[in-house]
């Protein structure tokens with residue numbers, strides 16, 4: 001069965017989408033079959049992987065409502081071994097519409113465990129979460145084996161971490177007992193900047209081994225890649241950003257081998 | 260009556276909180292009496308203005324439920340003429356709890372128009388919105404005279420703009436006929452970076468005069484200020500960030516004089 005990882009942090013703009021796309025690309029470059037699930041109504045992961053709005057006929061919203069076959073909603077991207085379930089703004093009404101549904105927190109969990117998914121033989125499923133701890137993010141945490149937390153190397157980013165860890169514990173106690181923390185990855189790190197160093201020191205002293213040793217530097221090539229609709233690994237393969245995401249993928253795999 | 264401005268954009272990390280705090284500080288430095296309403300469960304505006312978690316006995320959540328006197332919930336900050344209604348994570352349950360309330364979209368509108376607010380003689384009320392188009396952001400848009408949109412000079416930031424403009428139009432048609440767009444302000448602008456220039460060119464060609472001529476540069480002093488619990492205008496008064504927010508305040512006032 002594939003390993004399912006929710007990429008989550010309610011703080012906005014910390015690199016959730018960027019990490020989902022590029023970690024996914026790094027894992028797929030190593031030969032793993034990877035599925036990205038875009039669970040954000042903004043649809044940034046879909047855009048960043050080159051799926052135009054017109055090509056998003058079936059989306060994660062349909063998947064949650066169990067209204068669609070997997071072959072219709074799982075799309076190939078231009079990156080080898082990397083597939084996507086796209087999102088549109090329809091997803092933003094899911095919160096309200098699914099509120100009355102008894103199984104509302106398990107919809108994604110069930111959708112990703114239907115027999116039909118076995119034929120795709122995915123090794124990893126990465127779920128890009130919206131910047132909130134709403135029903136969509138809870139669905140991701142219930143569906144996932146672990147949560148990967150991008151942490152921007154900025155002051156406000158540390159503030160939300162304790163709330164996020166509380167939510168993970170609540171989901172573990174109420175719906176998904178085996179939910180682990182895959183790790184916390186520092187993003188947009190600028191080694192010339194005191195603030196980055198301070199945030200790193202704080203994170204490592206508070207969270208210890210939960211913090212990946214791999215750190216993602218602030219790198220303009222990373223933020224340019226989405227406008228070319230490809231991961232930075234193909235946009236500029238030798239860039240510091242691409243190298244950092246490859247190192248993160250290797251570290252993630254090694255951590256899981258040890259389990 | 261005070262001018263009420265909602266600072267909103269569902270894209271995360273674009274500078275909503277930073278703009279609310281520092282535009283507020285710039286307006287108050289000119290002698291205006293300013294109130295910041297923290298409408299984000301993350302409580303970043305409260306932290307950035309130096310209100311510790313323990314001092315947030317009454318919050319925006321209580322204000323929405325009409326459970327509190329204004330003198331209890333409006334706090335002075337260390338910045339002269341700048342007051343705050345703080346937020347805690349309690350606010351994140353407002354979405355679900357207020358769903359059944361008939362007047363759910365008008366709660367903030369009514370709270371900010373009660374007679375008791377006249378004695379504070381505010382000139383401006385700035386509302387810091389969470390990164391979503393949920394009930395909290397709708398409350399801000401119903402309560403406001405206008406919406407100020409921070410636009411990060413990055414590719415993904417442009418993508419959400421059309422959805423945001425749609426939501427503003429919907430609120431104007433359903434609940435607040437006089438809601439205007441105060442303007443779109445480019446944030447974290449790096450003039451050495453093609454991407455910033457491209458985003459600026461796109462924004463100005465699509466949105467014309469809606470885009471402020473004042474642009475907020477990426478400036479490390481801006482991101483350091485919150486860790487000292489003060490606006491950048493007091494943390495480093497001569498910094499490019501402080502100067503840019505002063506220019507934005509002047510431009511905003513001039514635009515309103517012309518109306």
Ligand SMILES: Nc1ncnc2c1ncn2[C@@H]1O[C@H](COP(=O)(O)OP(=O)(O)OP(=O)(O)O)[C@@H](O)[C@H]1O
Nearest residue numbers: 012013014015016017018131218219222223271413
């Ligand atoms: N390492 C990096 N170097 C430079 N820019 C980066 C880096 N990582 C992300 N960015 C840019 O920062 C912005 C925020 O990143 P991203 O959109 O991935 O964050 P997010 O957490 O998914 O945001 P949201 O909360 O809106 O979903 C984007 O414009 C992205 O291109």
Ligand SMILES: Nc1ncnc2c1ncn2[C@@H]1O[C@H](COP(=O)(O)OP(=O)(O)OP(=O)(O)O)[C@@H](O)[C@H]1O
Nearest residue numbers: 012154271272273274275276277390477478481482
């Ligand atoms: N002009 C700037 N120069 C440098 N850093 C900035 C600037 N503006 C904002 N930042 C930093 O960028 C990060 C995101 O800004 P901020 O938190 O204000 O965005 P936001 O839109 O309020 O985020 P959220 O969507 O989570 O509410 C913060 O760490 C902030 O300090």
Ligand SMILES: [Mg+2]
Nearest residue numbers: 016017040044
């Ligand atoms: Mg995202």
Ligand SMILES: [Mg+2]
Nearest residue numbers: 275276299303
């Ligand atoms: Mg904010």
